[in-house]
Amino acid sequence: MTLRRLAILQWVGLMLGAWVWGAQHALGWGITEATCNSGHAAAGIDHDLWQAILAATAGALVLGGGAAAIAVLRATRETSYESAPPLGRMRFGAIAALPANVIFLMIILLDGLASIFNLACRQA
Amino acid sequence: MAVATPPTPTAGERVDRLELMWQSRPGVLGWLTTTDHKKIGLLYFWATLVFFAAGGVEALLIRTQLSQPNEKLVSPNTYDQLFTMHGITMIFFFIIPMSTGAFGNYLIPLMIGARDMAFPRMNALSFWLFAASGIFIYTSLFLGIAPNAGWFNYVPLANRQFDTGRNIDFYSLGIIFNSISSTLTAGQFIVTIFKSRAPGMSLNRMPLFCFAYLAASLGLLFALPVLSADTILLFLDRNVGTHFFDVAHGGSALLWQHLFWFFGHPEVYILIVPAMGIATSIIPAFTQRKMVAFPLVAIAELLVVFIGFGVWAHHMFATGMPTISLVFFAAATAMVVIPSTIQVFAWCWSMVTGTARFRTPLLFIAGFIFMFVTGGLTGIMFLAIPFDQQVTDTYFVIAHFHYIIFGAAVFPLFGGMYYWFPKVTGKLYYELPGQISFWILFVGTNLLFFPMHIVGLLGMPRRVYTYSDGLGWTAYNLAETIGGYVTLVGILLLLGNLAASYFRGAPAGPDPWHGPTLEWATSSPPPDYDFPVIPKVTSAYPNWDPADRQEDRRKLAEGVLVLDEGHEQVATSPVDGLFAEIVEMPHESPWPIILALTVSLVFTMLVLQKFGVAAVMAVLCVLALLGWHSKEPQES
Amino acid sequence: MTDYVAGGRRLDEVPRTTEAAEALAVSRALRARLGPPAACWGMLILIASEGMLFAAFIATYYYLRFTSPEWPQDGLPAPKVLVPLILVGCLIATSVPMQLASRAARGGRLVATRLFLLAALVVQSGYFAYEVHDFQDQLRKFDIGRNAYSSIYYTLLGADHAHVALGILFNLWLLGKLARGLTTYRANATQAIAWYWHAVNLITLAVIGTLLSANV
Numbered sequence: 001m002t003l004r005r006l007a008i009l010q011w012v013g014l015m016l017g018a019w020v021w022g023a024q025h026a027l028g029w030g031i032t033e034a035t036c037n038s039g040h041a042a043a044g045i046d047h048d049l050w051q052a053i054l055a056a057t058a059g060a061l062v063l064g065g066g067a068a069a070i071a072v073l074r075a076t077r078e079t080s081y082e083s084a085p086p087l088g089r090m091r092f093g094a095i096a097a098l099p100a101n102v103i104f105l106m107i108i109l110l111d112g113l114a115s116i117f118n119l120a121c122r123q124a
Numbered sequence: 125m126a127v128a129t130p131p132t133p134t135a136g137e138r139v140d141r142l143e144l145m146w147q148s149r150p151g152v153l154g155w156l157t158t159t160d161h162k163k164i165g166l167l168y169f170w171a172t173l174v175f176f177a178a179g180g181v182e183a184l185l186i187r188t189q190l191s192q193p194n195e196k197l198v199s200p201n202t203y204d205q206l207f208t209m210h211g212i213t214m215i216f217f218f219i220i221p222m223s224t225g226a227f228g229n230y231l232i233p234l235m236i237g238a239r240d241m242a243f244p245r246m247n248a249l250s251f252w253l254f255a256a257s258g259i260f261i262y263t264s265l266f267l268g269i270a271p272n273a274g275w276f277n278y279v280p281l282a283n284r285q286f287d288t289g290r291n292i293d294f295y296s297l298g299i300i301f302n303s304i305s306s307t308l309t310a311g312q313f314i315v316t317i318f319k320s321r322a323p324g325m326s327l328n329r330m331p332l333f334c335f336a337y338l339a340a341s342l343g344l345l346f347a348l349p350v351l352s353a354d355t356i357l358l359f360l361d362r363n364v365g366t367h368f369f370d371v372a373h374g375g376s377a378l379l380w381q382h383l384f385w386f387f388g389h390p391e392v393y394i395l396i397v398p399a400m401g402i403a404t405s406i407i408p409a410f411t412q413r414k415m416v417a418f419p420l421v422a423i424a425e426l427l428v429v430f431i432g433f434g435v436w437a438h439h440m441f442a443t444g445m446p447t448i449s450l451v452f453f454a455a456a457t458a459m460v461v462i463p464s465t466i467q468v469f470a471w472c473w474s475m476v477t478g479t480a481r482f483r484t485p486l487l488f489i490a491g492f493i494f495m496f497v498t499g500g501l502t503g504i505m506f507l508a509i510p511f512d513q514q515v516t517d518t519y520f521v522i523a524h525f526h527y528i529i530f531g532a533a534v535f536p537l538f539g540g541m542y543y544w545f546p547k548v549t550g551k552l553y554y555e556l557p558g559q560i561s562f563w564i565l566f567v568g569t570n571l572l573f574f575p576m577h578i579v580g581l582l583g584m585p586r587r588v589y590t591y592s593d594g595l596g597w598t599a600y601n602l603a604e605t606i607g608g609y610v611t612l613v614g615i616l617l618l619l620g621n622l623a624a625s626y627f628r629g630a631p632a633g634p635d636p637w638h639g640p641t642l643e644w645a646t647s648s649p650p651p652d653y654d655f656p657v658i659p660k661v662t663s664a665y666p667n668w669d670p671a672d673r674q675e676d677r678r679k680l681a682e683g684v685l686v687l688d689e690g691h692e693q694v695a696t697s698p699v700d701g702l703f704a705e706i707v708e709m710p711h712e713s714p715w716p717i718i719l720a721l722t723v724s725l726v727f728t729m730l731v732l733q734k735f736g737v738a739a740v741m742a743v744l745c746v747l748a749l750l751g752w753h754s755k756e757p758q759e760s
Numbered sequence: 761m762t763d764y765v766a767g768g769r770r771l772d773e774v775p776r777t778t779e780a781a782e783a784l785a786v787s788r789a790l791r792a793r794l795g796p797p798a799a800c801w802g803m804l805i806l807i808a809s810e811g812m813l814f815a816a817f818i819a820t821y822y823y824l825r826f827t828s829p830e831w832p833q834d835g836l837p838a839p840k841v842l843v844p845l846i847l848v849g850c851l852i853a854t855s856v857p858m859q860l861a862s863r864a865a866r867g868g869r870l871v872a873t874r875l876f877l878l879a880a881l882v883v884q885s886g887y888f889a890y891e892v893h894d895f896q897d898q899l900r901k902f903d904i905g906r907n908a909y910s911s912i913y914y915t916l917l918g919a920d921h922a923h924v925a926l927g928i929l930f931n932l933w934l935l936g937k938l939a940r941g942l943t944t945y946r947a948n949a950t951q952a953i954a955w956y957w958h959a960v961n962l963i964t965l966a967v968i969g970t971l972l973s974a975n976v
Contacts, residue, residue, distance in 0.1 A: 018430055025434045025452055032449040037826045047448070081419050082663060085326035085700035092328035096423035103427065103462050107434075110455035115448045124447045124509050242798045311805030319798050323767020349809050353816035360915065365905035368820070374833040374908035379823055383816060660766070684764050684771070692776075696767055697794050703767030704794035708778040750933070756945040757778035 001075050003086060010090045013069030013097035017062045017104040024058035028111055036121040048116045055112025062105045069097035130656070132681045139656050139680075141688040146239075146652035149712060157712040159244035160652060164251050165230030166548075171255055172222040173619075178262070179213035180615070182206045184608055187572075191605035193593040203589035204272035205291075209265055211275030212295075215395065216302050217258050219533050223398035224309050224344075225251065227540055228337050230548065232313060234643035234650060235331045237322030237659040237666075239693045242315040245713050245752065246308055252720030253305035260727055261298035264291065271295035274587065276388060277358075279369040279380045284362045293362060293731050296355040301727050303348040310344035313337050318698035322642075325661040326700040331641045332415060332664075335422040336401025343394040343429040351387035354380060363733060378443060385436035393432040395529060396496075397425055399536035400467060403489045406536075406543050407471055409639045410486040411478025414665060416470045424463035424470075431460040441512040450509055457507040464500060468493060484558035488539030491566045495531020499524055502577065517587075520580030526573045538565070538618060545622060546636045550648040551629030557621040565614035571607030575600040640665035645673055658685040658694050661701075708757040715752040722748050769794075780944045787868030789944060796951065803952040807959040810923065814963050817916045818970050824908050831974060833909040836902055838974040848968045851887045851924070852961045854880040855954075862954035865938075865947040873950060874938055880957070881931045888924050895921065913971060920967045923960050930956060 028051055035047040072094035081092040130136040148154045148163070158164060186206055189197045198206065229247065233240055241247045264270045269291045273282040282292045317338050321330065358380070360366040367373035369380050408415055415421055437445065437453040471493060480486065502524040506512045515521060538561075545553045579600040584591060591597055635644040644667045646655050657679045660672045667673070679685055687693070691711050695704045722744040729738035764771045775792040779785075825831045832838055861876035895917065904914040930953045937946050 022434070025456065029437075029449055029452045032446060032452070033823075033826050036446045036449070081328055083328075084324075084662070085328070089326045089328045089700055092419050092422075095419040099420060099462075099466065100423055100427055103431070103459050107431070107455050107459045110458065111452050114451035114455055118447045118451060120448055121446045122448075123444050124441060124450050124513070243802060246802075307805075307809050311802065311809070314805060315798055315801040319801060323769075345805065345808055346812050349812035350816040353813050353820070357820070357911075357915070360911070366911035366915070367905065367908045368824075368911050370908070373906075374824070374828055375911070376824060376827050376908070379820060382823065383820070386816075658766070679764075685766060689776075694767075695798060701767050702794055703769040703771075703774050705775050705777045705789075705792075705797075707798070708776075746929075753933075756943055758781045758943060758945070 001071075006072060006075055006090055007086065009068040010072045010093045010097075013065050013072060014093050014100070016065035016068070017097070017101040020058045020061045020065070021104040021108055024054050024108055025111060028054055028115060032115060047120050051112055051115045055108055058108045059105060059112075062101055062108060066098065066101035066105075069094045069101060073098075130680065131677050134683070135656075135680045138683060138686045138688050142653045142656060142686070143651065145688060145691055146711075148652060154712070156717055157248075157714050159240070159248050159710060159712055159716070161229045161233050161241050161244070161247060162548075162650065162652075162654075164247050165226050165228075167251050168221055168225030168229060168254070171251075171258070172218050172226060175213050175217035175258060176222070179210050179218055180612065182210035182213065184612065186210065187605040187608040189589065190591070190601050192602070193591055193598055195590055198589070200589045201272070204587075205265065205268075205270040207587055208271045208274055208277075208295075209261075212261065212271065212298075214529070215275065215391070216299070216306075217254075217261075219395050219529070219537075220306060220344075221254055222537055223395075223402075223533070224306070224313070224337070224340065225254065227402065227537070227544075228309070228313060228398065231544070231643060232316060232334060232337060233320070234646070234654055235333055235641045236317065236320060236325060237642050237655060237661060238316065238320040239654050239658075239687075240709055241312050242320050243312055245710050245716050247312055248713070248716035249719055250305045250308045250312065252717045253308070253723060254302065256720050256724040257298055257301035257305060257727075260301055260724065260731075261294055264294035264298075269294065271298075276384055277380075278384075279358065279361075279377050280371075282358065282380075283369055290731060293359065296359040296362075297727050297731050299355050300352050301723070303352050304723070306344050307348050310341040310348075313341040314345065317341075319695050319704075320693065321696050321701050322659050322661045323694060323696050323703040324701050325696075328419070329661055329664045329701075332404040332418070332421055332425070333401040333641070336397050336404065336425045339426045339429040340394045340397045340401075342426075343390045343397070343432070346433070347387045347390040347394070350383055351391075354383035354387070357383075359730075378440070378445075381440050381443065382437070385439045386433075388439065389436040390429060390432045392525070392528070393429050395533045397429060399492070399533045400425060400428075402536040402540040402543075403471060403492060404467075405641065406485045406489050406539055407474050408478075408665070409543070409637045410483060411474055411480050412638065413474060413478035414640075416473040416477070417466070418664065420466050421470045424466040427463040428460065431456055431463070435460055438507060438512070441506075441509050442516040447509070454507045454509060458504070461500065461504055464496075468497060483542075484553070484555060484562060485539040485543035487559060487562045488535050488542070491562060492532055492535035492539065495527050495535065495569070499527030499531055503528070515580060517585055518580035519576040519584045519586055522586050523573050523576035523580060526569075526576070530569050530573065535565075538562075541618075541622060543637070544643075545625065546632030547643055547648050547650070549626050549629070550632055551625055552632045552636060553625040553629060554621055557617060557624075561614050561618040561621060564617060565611060568607050568610030568612075568614050572604050572611055573607070575603050575607075579604075635667065638667075640668050642666050645676075656680050656686060658687065710757070713752070715748060719745065719748040719752065777944045781941075783868035783870050783942045786942050786944050786947050787866065790866045790947060797948045799948040799952045800955060803955050807956065811959065811963065814916075814919065814967065817912070817919060818966060821912050821916060821970050824912055825974075828908070831909065832913075833907045836906070836909055839913075839971050841972055841975060844968050844972065847887055847890065848964055850883055851964055854883050855958050855961050858954040858957045862951045865942065865950035868942065870938065870942045873942070874935065877931055877935055877938070877950070881928065881935070884924065884928055884931065884957075888921065888928060891921055891924070916967055916971065920964050923963065927953075927957055927960050 031050050072090055076087055076091040079087045079091050081088060081095055130139050148158055148160060189195050269289050271294055272291050273287060277295055280286055317334050357368040361368055367375045369375045369377055371377060404415055404421060434456040435453050438457045441450055542553055542558055579597050582596055584597050632648050634647050642659055657676050660675050662672055663669055691709045693707055693709045695707055696702060697704055725741040726738050729741055775789040777789045777793050780789040857876040857880040861873050864872040864876060902910055904910050934949055934953055
């Protein structure tokens with residue numbers, strides 16, 4: 001694996017999860033506002049369907065990010081995260097990416113499932 | 125190994141040249157025109173202590189008013205101003221500037237092996253703007269028209285219809301004024317951390333303190349503008365006749381809350397993340413082992429702030445929003461706990477598996493972990509929407525956030541004051557009074573804040589200026605007030621100890637703790653130029669690498685990377701620390717304080733509603749900026 | 761000891777960039793430098809901060825819209841589409857000469873830098889002059905204090921115009937500096953100000969897009 005490819009995988013692993021969750025979170029909340037607020041009650045959005053699609057897409061992308069991080073970990077087996085850059089830094093980034101992707105996946109699943117299983121537009 | 129004594133005569137000459145290049149003007153003029161990150165850090169330290177005292181007086185007045193039922197120490201109107209100013213002062217004028225402006229400014233360049241921040245004059249500007257914004261907002265208190273609608277200032281109460289005086293205009297403008305200072309500081313830290321590290325210090329070799337401050341700075345950068353937007357909209361509603369928050373004309377009162385808490389929640393993570401950075405610096409020094417799970421702690425610090433941007437509506441669970449909207453925020457709130465927990469485990473594991481010396485700094489960190497976990501547990505309870513709706517606006521909330529703020533943000537600041545005292549002053553502090561000050565503070569803060577959980581569950585609302593007898597709240601309130609005064613004793617002992625140690629402490633030398641990071645590799649206090657050579661870095665604990673420190677002495681003897689041809693600094697690539705260029709840095713300058721003065725004039729004219737004059741003052745600001753940018757690096 | 765290696769490079773390869781005070785020296789120094797200067801990073805910070813400010817205002821627009829039964833409120837007219845879009849197109853096009861100016865400055869080509877900057881400035885000033893006239897015209901038709909729609913409309917638009925004005929001031933200052941020759945400082949400034957304009961152009965597109973979405 002070339003250094004350039006490894007670098008791309010490391011940054012994808014580290015960053016993709018964060019931005020995907022950010023988008024799913026903002027859009028998912030936006031869908032609930034659009035469904036329930038007076039300005040767009042007639043917009044014809046099937047709330048549960050959209051939330052499911054959003055969560056599934058986001059979840060799949062985060063899994064992809066995790067896979068990228070694992071690929072970097074396997075390629076940098078011989079290095080330590082304390083070693084010189086670029087390999088040491090890449091291993092460091094990949095190790096850091098793992099808990100990030102796990103956490104983002106969990107929030108996406110919680111977000112999606114909770115918004116679907118609760119009654120649409122009932123006040124809290 | 126400190127490079128305090130030059131190893132050869134020619135090395136001595138080079139050090140003399142550096143001293144000459146970097147020396148500052150003597151006296152008051154030197155302080156007013158300084159761009160030295162250490163001097164600016166000290167200016168912040170003293171200024172924030174003054175605001176801490178002010179916020180503390182406000183707190184003790186509140187507690188004394190609440191010590192007995194139907195107390196008449198202060199009027200309801202005064203009480204409103206007291207609790208509002210207490211919140212504003214402690215958050216915007218104590219914790220943020222103390223942790224970022226004082227600790228961050230002093231330590232970040234030292235930890236990354238730099239000679240100063242990336243933008244030294246802008247650093248000075250941050251301080252003078254901060255000081256001016258504090259004077260601006262406190263003027264309102266002395267005039268008896270301080271902000272009085274709580275630190276989060278909800279509309280419609282804060283709008284023109286119900287709050288007719290200038291109080292809230294001082295709030296809006298004061299907040300915007302202060303946020304300019306904090307935004308500049310945040311930007312400063314981000315650029316410095318990415319561009320000014322010593323060559324070879326790639327991100328995996330950067331101290332965890334810097335990761336924490338990077339996280340806090342990114343948080344400030346992206347959160348503050350939203351608060352500014354909110355307060356701009358409020359200022360327009362109150363002074364120009366717009367209707368953003370006015371339901372009668374198509375506006376939304378809830379809009380204020382969304383914008384406010386989009387800032388407000390990241391703000392509270394910004395409050396504690398630098399303190400976590402301080403904890404992650406103190407623990408390796410006092411356990412003499414590397415931090416457990418270094419990459420996980422680094423990412424956890426960034427994740428706490430990032431995920432913290434997605435939880436804001438958990439402050440709005442009682443507003444009538446639909447459940448399906450609120451669950452997004454409950455979910456994120458549940459998960460934001462995990463990075464904090466990763467850090468807690470790493471800290472505890474490091475303490476258990478290292479040889480822990482419970483000197484005063486580590487005692488404060490142990491206290492911090494206890495209070496952070498306690499406050500965190502009540503925090504998790506809030507994510508349950510039904511529970512939150514019961515305890516919203518009660519003392520339970522006040523208990524939670526004071527455990528977190530005082531316990532998790534302030535305790536490490538106290539620990540850090542002790543830890544870095546030898547570095548900043550060159551003297552050792554007195555250990556026994558230090559330990560006693562910790563225990564008094566620990567007992568005092570727990571006595572002050574723990575009963576608030578109970579009295580909150582018993583139904584006592586927050587922000588009430590008094591309460592009736594016979595509700596079962598009286599004994600708890602009295603205990604809390606006593607706890608407040610015990611806390612005061614602890615703070616006075618701490619500050620008195622540091623003052624006495626400053627005048628009579630034993631000499632500390634460069635490295636009394638055998639600390640892991642680069643600030644311990646230079647003299648105490650550090651010279652104006654921080655390091656005689658730009659240090660060699662091959663690990664995240666550079667002061668524990670004797671070979672590299674030996675190499676630095678050799679470099680000084682041979683004139684390598686001494687950079688004594690001017691007021692010079694290195695710039696490196698952001699990720700891997702590759703050597704990019706050598707740049708000439710600005711030295712002392714009067715423009716920062718001049719610009720801060722012109723900005724103060726703009727805000728003063730705005731609060732007096734003299735908008736035309738404010739525009740003229742803005743032209744003065746532009747002139748000051750032109751003056752600032754008139755001299756280029758190659759001309760100095 | 762110029763063959764000493766630090767941070768992956770030999771010391772004699774690392775330029776003292778800020779010393780360069782004429783065109784040839786500037787192009788040599790900047791070719792040897794790795795990556796953008798701190799000035800550009802500082803500009804990125806400003807862009808991030810102002811970008812978030814606009815994001816907050818745009819979010820406010822959509823929040824007010826989703827909580828209103830009727831939009832624009834009170835039967836106010838939705839903005840015209842064609843002329844604003846054409847104008848925005850002209851403004852965005854100035855990113856091209858700004859970027860070319862940035863590259864010319866770093867390459868030591870002073871005359872080209874000045875010409876590209878001037879070309880951009882002419883279009884930007886024309887845009888701004890028209891927009892000021894149009895803003896005043898619209899205020900005569902409906903006042904800012906009419907309702908929440910008018911409040912956010914004029915605030916969002918006014919904030920955008922203010923940032924365009926600031927960019928014009930930056931360009932004027934830069935042309936003034938470049939009148940006296942090229943230095944690394946001025947080349948860095950050109951690069952940073954080009955980044956500012958790219959950001960303002962994108963923000964203007966987002967703002968106009970948001971305001972025009974009332975037609976949908």
